[in-house]
Amino acid sequence: MQSNSKSGSRRSLNSLVSFYSSKILLISTLFIPFHSISASKSNQQSMPNSQKLTVVAVDNPSAVFSNDQFQYGFGYDLVKTYAQNLNVELDFKTVPDNATALKLVAQGKVDFAMTTAKQTMVEEKKLTAFSVGCGNFNALSNNALDTDLNWVFKNAEDPKTSRASGFICESKNNGRLNQLSSFYNRNMVDENEWDRVQDNLTQRMPIYKANFKQSAKRYDIDWHLLAAIGYQESYLKPDSVSPTGVRGLMMLTSDTAQAMGVNNRTDPAQSIQGGAKYFDMMLKKYEKIPQPDRHWFALAAYNMGPGALDSIQNKVKKSGKNPNQWLNIFDYLRNHQSSNSRYKQTVTYVTRIRAYLEHIKTTPQLLNI
Numbered sequence: 001m002q003s004n005s006k007s008g009s010r011r012s013l014n015s016l017v018s019f020y021s022s023k024i025l026l027i028s029t030l031f032i033p034f035h036s037i038s039a040s041k042s043n044q045q046s047m048p049n050s051q052k053l054t055v056v057a058v059d060n061p062s063a064v065f066s067n068d069q070f071q072y073g074f075g076y077d078l079v080k081t082y083a084q085n086l087n088v089e090l091d092f093k094t095v096p097d098n099a100t101a102l103k104l105v106a107q108g109k110v111d112f113a114m115t116t117a118k119q120t121m122v123e124e125k126k127l128t129a130f131s132v133g134c135g136n137f138n139a140l141s142n143n144a145l146d147t148d149l150n151w152v153f154k155n156a157e158d159p160k161t162s163r164a165s166g167f168i169c170e171s172k173n174n175g176r177l178n179q180l181s182s183f184y185n186r187n188m189v190d191e192n193e194w195d196r197v198q199d200n201l202t203q204r205m206p207i208y209k210a211n212f213k214q215s216a217k218r219y220d221i222d223w224h225l226l227a228a229i230g231y232q233e234s235y236l237k238p239d240s241v242s243p244t245g246v247r248g249l250m251m252l253t254s255d256t257a258q259a260m261g262v263n264n265r266t267d268p269a270q271s272i273q274g275g276a277k278y279f280d281m282m283l284k285k286y287e288k289i290p291q292p293d294r295h296w297f298a299l300a301a302y303n304m305g306p307g308a309l310d311s312i313q314n315k316v317k318k319s320g321k322n323p324n325q326w327l328n329i330f331d332y333l334r335n336h337q338s339s340n341s342r343y344k345q346t347v348t349y350v351t352r353i354r355a356y357l358e359h360i361k362t363t364p365q366l367l368n369i
Contacts (some may be wrong), residue, residue, distance in 0.1 A: 051089060053086060055093075055110060055111060056092075057075060057093075058101050058116055059094050059095070059096055062140075063116075067357070067361070070292050071292065072292035073184065077180055078180060080092070081176065098115045101114075101115045101117070102117060103125075105153065114152075116146055117129070127152050128154075128161060130165050131149070132168060132177075134165075145184065182330075183326075183330050186355075188351045188354075198363070198365075200235055205360075205369055214273075215273045220280075221280065225353075229353055232352050233249065234250070252274050252275065252278070260273075261274065282298035286301070289324050292326075297329070300329065303349040312332055333347050
C-alpha cells in the first residue's frame with residue numbers, strides 16, 4: 001500500500017516500418033543466419049490485406065506466460081505491439097514444442113511463429129527466421145531471457161517478413177526492446193533467494209489459501225495473484241507492521257482499511273478481503289487499459305497510490321508518449337528512480353509480484369497445496 005516500508009508508498013509502425021533508406025538495415029546484423037532476407041522498402045500498399053495477425057508461440061517463459069485471465073510475457077508483448085502497429089487483431093496461441101510451431105508455418109496456417117528452434121531445424125523446413133534481438137543478445141541475456149527466441153516465416157522474400165524484421169530492429173533502436181526485457185527480467189529475484197521464497201510459500205500459503213480463494217472469487221481475481229501480492233507485502237505474515245503504520249498480511253493503511261470495511265488489519269481473513277477489494281478498485285479504475293497492462297497499472301497504484309500514478313501518467317503524456325501503455329510508465333519510473341525512492345520501490349514491487357506469480361503458477365508443489 002501507500003507507505004509499505006518493504007515495497008514503498010507503490011506500445012503505427014510509423015505508417016509502416018520505413019527503412020529510413022533502402023540500405024540502412026544491414027542483413028548481416030539483422031538476422032540469425034538461418035536464411036538471408038532481402039530488406040525491401042515497406043509502404044502502405046504492402047500492408048497485409050487481412051485484419052488479423054495469426055501467431056503461434058512455443059511454450060517458453062521468455063515467450064509467453066498464460067495467467068488464468070490474460071497472457072503476457074516478453075515475446076507476447078513484442079508480438080502484441082507489432083499487431084497494434086499494424087492496426088490488426090492479434091490471434092495468438094501457444095503450442096507445446098518448436099516442431100509443431102514450424103509445421104504450422106510451413107503449412108501456411110499462421111503468419112509466423114515465435115520459437116526457440118535452432119538453425120538446422122529451421123533450415124530443414126526451408127523456412128526463414130530472425131532473432132527478436134536484432135543482434136542485441138545482451139538485452140536478452142542480461143535479463144535471463146532466451147537468446148534463441150526468434151520469429152519464423154515461410155518465405156524470406158515475402159514483404160511481411162521484411163516488414164516484421166524492420167519492426168524488430170526499430171524496437172532495438174528506439175529502446176522498446178530494452179524496456180521490455182528489463183520489465184520481464186527473470187533475474188528480478190536472486191537465484192539464492194528462491195529457496196527462501198519457496199520455503200515461506202510452502203509453509204504459509206496453505207494457512208491462508210482458503211481466504212485467498214474466497215476473496216479472489218468474490219472479485220474475480222486469480223487467487224495466485226492475490227497470494228503473490230500478499231507475499232510481496234508481508235511475506236504472508238499477518239502481524240507485519242511498518243514504521244509508518246501500515247500493517248497486516250496485505251499491509252493496509254488505516255484509512256484504506258476503514259474504507260474497505262476492515263476493522264482489524266491484523267486479522268488475515270479481513271486483511272486479504274480488504275486487499276482484494278482495494279486491488280479490484282484499482283483494476284476498475286484502469287478498466288479502459290487493455291490487458292496485460294491493466295494489471296501492472298493496478299499493482300503500481302496499489303503500491304504508490306492512484307494519485308501518484310495519475311501524476312506520472314500526466315508527465316508521460318506531456319512528454320508526447322502514450323500514458324496508458326505500461327512500458328512508458330515503467331520507463332519513466334526506472335529513469336527517475338535515482339531521484340525518487342518511491343519510483344524504485346514501485347518498479348521492484350510490480351516486477352517482483354510478476355515473478356512470484358510465475359513461480360507459484362509453475363511450481364507443482366505450490367499448485368498442489
